[in-house]
Amino acid sequence: MVRVIPGSGRSILGEGPLWSARENAVFWVDILGKRVNRLSLADDAVTGWDMPEPIGWVIERERGGFIAGLASGFVELDLDPLAIRPIVDPEPDVATNRMNDAKADAMGRIWAGTMPFSCEGDSGAFYRLDPNRSCTRVDGPYCIPNGPAIAPDADMMFHTDSARRTIYRMAINDDESLGARATHIVFPPEWGSPDGMTLDADGHLWVAHWGTGRVSRFDADGERERSVALPASQITSMTFAGPALDRMFVTSAADGVDEANAGALFEVDPGCRGLPTQQFGG
Template sequence: MHLTALPCAPVPGRLPEGPVWHAGRGDLLWVDITAGLVHRARLVDRDDDSGLPDLGPGTTVAFDRPVGAVAPCASGGLIAAAGTSFLRVDEAGVATEFARPAVPDDGTPRRMNDAKCDPAGRLLAGTMAYDATAGAGALYRLDPDGTVTTVLGSVTISNGLGWSPDGRLLYYADSPTRRVDVFDHDPATGALSARRPFADTGSAGLPDGLAIDTEGRVWVAVWGAGQVRAYTPDGALHAVVTVPASQVSSCAFAGPDLDLLVITTAAEGLTAEQLAAESHAGRIFICRPGATGLPVPPFADDPEHFPGGSTTSHDPRGSA
């Protein structure tokens, strides 16, 4: 099956990523990683006969550091994987440091990249070196009490988190491997085991962010290919969504019925000639893929108390 996605109204960003549907508010969140921005917008009617909605005017919060991903919190507000910390962001956009992983002190600058909550509301978030030094990243688990556990080391570019409908499998991509792997996932403890290959993007490009539908299919953004590829639970290619921008960074199911696929793309790193040829690079795209996504679990925080977290607040809009 071949599908085509349409561009949405928001202006292009540098490195848009991490789209997530906030069901409680009925809007879409996404980040612009290196610009340190978190965007929020609602779906609106589109002025054509495509049958697809657009994204309307929204709001933006600017941080003083890169923001790899955000997720809604059960208590309201957001949890952000930003810089090399986890920040709790309230409804006014004020951030409080909640927890910080033990990032190696070896002189290699790192930042958070992709992050998502598992079905129990624990946040998994990965890091990478700014220069993509091989093996310099890791995958961490942030529990609601503020405990941070390293669950995977020697990662280069941590990406592509998503769980099977029964919560017993985790799909994950270390992008330079050009492969999506699958782990057995213990829903009770969050433990991972039995890592094995799931799907290989080969010469087409690098696997980036991904999303899972109710049939257990895995929709993978393929950086460099201008595509989202959907794979069946046994790893067979099911569908290809064509995107008129090569650097496809992530995707997520959105809308009240979770029947829309929202796709982020990036302009960062493209030459002037490439940008002239890819006028939509950095935009968000949307299509109706004939599949329904899984609800997004919020971070299962306690609104009254954050054991293990700092109580120091700061305005995220300050300069670095």
């Protein structure tokens, strides 16, 4: 089953889908369209908020509201009414970069990547925002960092450089540093490029295929176990949603393609359950 969500629009660069149990809703962003969107699972209503600059993602805060990744850095974000409060710019001297993708872990930390607007060169890096609001560069360089997908006990993550078509596996050490990048999966050209990712409750890795219109499920050894085709080529990310975490919502991008469903939000039947959404602890 694949469903195009009515009213989900045509995002230039849809990304960062997030399941909110407290709002019974799926949030996602249009990075280049500078917009945050919300799908209510109660009635399929779609609501949106315009942002002042490109926005890579939103992550819920335990105390309410969100942390967001704007081009200018990490911010606190409230939507009703709209309010933005800066936290820190991890790259104040790199005006050509922006935030791209991020996840929170079970320790309440956010792991977030930056990348060049041009999608060329290795000016990007990977950062950790701790609940005390300190920001640390933990890895780099990257061209197009995507994911990450983080284990439930926060001791391991998968992270991608889409420009290299490579998914890495990295340990999260007790001192909060990252272990060395180990190559986990390399996409052949006919698969497109790996984009956003998430882990399911069985420990399998779901990956969005940018350029070839699908999401795939990989087992612990990195072997592709399942693939679901979608009616748009530029698939960017996915999240499990719903009270049972058995629904999957998938984002896409319309940038540079002339396709009827490009940039829409999709729902697919994953045939499995996901993991609970983690929140920022600060």
